[in-house]
Amino acid sequence: MDHNLRIAIIGAGPAGLSAAMNLQKAGYSSIAVLEKSDHVGGKCCSPSYHGRRYEMGAIMGVPSYYAVHDAEEFGGVTHDGPELMRKYKNKEGKIIDPFNPKKNPLMIPHLLKTKNQVKKLGELLETKYKGYDVNGHRGVAQGRYEGYAASPAREKVSGVNENLKDLTLPFNEFCRINGIELAQDVWVGPYTSFGYGYFDEIPAAYVLKYLDFQTCMNFVNMNLWTWKEGTQSIWEAVDRKLDHPARLNSEISQIERHDGKVYITVNGSVEEFDKLIVTSPLDSFGTYADIREDEKEHFAKIDYERYDSMAVTIKPENYPEISYYIFENMTPERRGHLMVYYRRWHDTMDAPITTYVLRNHRGKNLIPYEAAKKTAINDLTVMHNPCEQIINESAWYYFPHIFAEDYAAGWYDEVEEMQGKYDTYYAGEVMSFGDMDEAAEYSYELVQRFFQD
């Protein structure tokens, strides 16, 4: 590969900055990261309140976040944030301890069954579904795996495994055919409450590539990473170490690709590049680019979650002791209700609490933003932690993904075939998963696959 290639990257979130970092490490010197907002980090968004940063977007990681670890090393930061602690409440606001057999003696047979099914899922993933945890989705619908192992060394792995086709099924169906329905009770906490949709609509591949067995157990055992200056600080640190930091406030009005060149109109001026890496939402790529028929057809199938976060202040006398999860609100019927509220700092009550709500479910009406906001505020009162004031709120374009039928029909293999076709490469969450590590890891692998000699 010619290291003088001029490469444009759209978006300065984890995917775009990870692509830039890995291209720089690979010896490329002409890289432009074009970011439309006035800051880097994308959905790693850590604003300040009274001198301390809180999280509106990404909060946590796990020790197997190897791509995030690369970013930490490059930027010279580490996961030095406050310990995460949580308890559970029912929808009436009563504290419960649903997984503790001592607190739920009548549930012991059920809890034992759940434990056995979780163990069985772990064994199935190691054996029947070997290769399931490779980053990205290449080959899954064809019963293959191909990529890099989920390990610090990222050895290249590939193989044929017909069983992987089961991962195209919605996760509840995947659990049913394997006789492990109760495992969903454990996976739902770090899945649905984190805004990634409901198990009757989301292909198992997404659920299990993100919450591979080890990662899910890390969530269960609270073996988690946070960052004192917020997840945004990881990407700010990476950006500072780039030879060409992201160009903020870049408004792209047009992209034209012809004769082996990419022409991008940025803030009114046309700039010429050789290659383009898109990490911004692909379903809106056509609003500014000369989108081709095959791109249009595939990108139109992308859906996303309507996941809202809100930062609120709460008076000291009403302040929550800890973060709370409300399992009963993690069902499609209760969409629009508060699923989690997060207390980040334990040494002060002068810090916002953040709330999380999911509003959509396929085939059901979308709860309007304002209605869900009202419900979340009301839920805080029901939880005995009434809101004093809303200080920040955001409706995110969250977890872009495709549905089971398109996954099974080969969407990913078709889009992977298109990589590089129009001097354009597709990265960002939809190509892997909507967490900062999977998105960054995909960019690492994209550079290995297409930009290394």
Ligand SMILES: Cc1cc2nc3c(=O)[nH]c(=O)nc-3n(C[C@H](O)[C@H](O)[C@H](O)COP(=O)(O)OP(=O)(O)OC[C@H]3O[C@@H](n4cnc5c(N)ncnc54)[C@H](O)[C@@H]3O)c2cc1C
């Ligand atoms: C509430 C919430 C909680 C989360 N919790 C976690 C968590 O605990 N752990 C975890 O790992 N992940 C978490 N995530 C998910 C994680 O933040 C994302 O998956 C990750 O940031 C995706 O990276 P990305 O670069 O693909 O996309 P993004 O982070 O969305 O970045 C895309 C960038 O592209 C820019 N952009 C968009 N369009 C254009 C354009 N036309 N031109 C130029 N620039 C453009 C955007 O401004 C943005 O900066 C959470 C996210 C949210 C919102």
